[in-house]
Amino acid sequence: MDPLAELDARVTRCAACPRLVAWREEVGRVKRAAYQDWTYWARPVPGFGPPDASLLVIGLAPAAHGGNRTGRMFTGDRSGDVLYAALHELGLASSPLAVSLDDGLTLRGVRVTSPVHCAPPENKPTPEERDTCRPWLVRELELLAPRLRAAVVLGAFGWQAALPAFAEAGWRVPRPRPRFAHGARVTLERGTPAADGSGPVTLYGCFHVSQRNTFTGRLTPEMLRDVLREAAGEACLPPYAPPDSPPPAPG
Numbered sequence: 001m002d003p004l005a006e007l008d009a010r011v012t013r014c015a016a017c018p019r020l021v022a023w024r025e026e027v028g029r030v031k032r033a034a035y036q037d038w039t040y041w042a043r044p045v046p047g048f049g050p051p052d053a054s055l056l057v058i059g060l061a062p063a064a065h066g067g068n069r070t071g072r073m074f075t076g077d078r079s080g081d082v083l084y085a086a087l088h089e090l091g092l093a094s095s096p097l098a099v100s101l102d103d104g105l106t107l108r109g110v111r112v113t114s115p116v117h118c119a120p121p122e123n124k125p126t127p128e129e130r131d132t133c134r135p136w137l138v139r140e141l142e143l144l145a146p147r148l149r150a151a152v153v154l155g156a157f158g159w160q161a162a163l164p165a166f167a168e169a170g171w172r173v174p175r176p177r178p179r180f181a182h183g184a185r186v187t188l189e190r191g192t193p194a195a196d197g198s199g200p201v202t203l204y205g206c207f208h209v210s211q212r213n214t215f216t217g218r219l220t221p222e223m224l225r226d227v228l229r230e231a232a233g234e235a236c237l238p239p240y241a242p243p244d245s246p247p248p249a250p251g
């Protein structure tokens with residue numbers, strides 16, 4: 001089995017955080033009225049995207065009735081609607097819609113993950129839960145390292161959680177640690193020369209795609225698209241040319 005697929009499978013069996021295990025399962029039992037017919041995933045949600053991704057999108061944690069219901073990152077909630085619409089516009093997602101595990105959505109060159117893999121109450125993991133979950137992100141970064149060139153980090157929580165994970169996975173994080181801001185950009189060099197092709201990774205700060213940010217206009221689709229486009233350029237993911245594009249005019 002591909003090592004990243006194996007990691008994803010192991011993540012789904014983790015039960016290291018008693019509060020989050022209890023919460024994710026209770027949410028799956030009680031359910032939201034609109035989803036009474038669903039069998040909630042109610043387990044840790046692994047990263048989503050190909051093993052050769054050169055761009056990583058790092059969020060916070062699965063949403064109680066989004067990823068915790070569907071079993072896939074940013075799938076089945078408003079945050080995902082905004083994120084995948086932007087990725088689709090840039091040719092990085094096969095569809096702007098992410099509704100369920102079997103909806104056929106695929107990503108090109110980009111992987112979506114989070115520093116905490118279980119839905120937390122009020123979207124607020126404790127620092128201890130964040131630290132307990134870090135080894136999963138560290139291992140994911142190690143496996144992606146040979147191709148990884150850029151990461152878009154959504155929100156201050158993800159930023160603070162991601163920096164130590166990058167450090168543990170072999171990148172040099174400046175001291176003092178760079179602060180989160182929308183539009184922040186920092187390049188992390190590899191700590192030691194690596195034979196596996198891994199190199200520097202540029203981190204981009206972006207406001208989180210939460211409803212609170214997108215409904216209030218703090219984060220607009222254009223702002224998100226601009227950050228993703230810049231990061232995709234850094235990650236050598238050129239704009240996708242649809243197969244039915246007309247050939248260029250001669251001459």
Ligand code: SF4
Pocket residue numbers: 011014015016017020021044116117118129132133134136
């Ligand atoms: S948050 Fe992470 S470490 Fe905690 S139970 Fe979920 S997968 Fe395991």
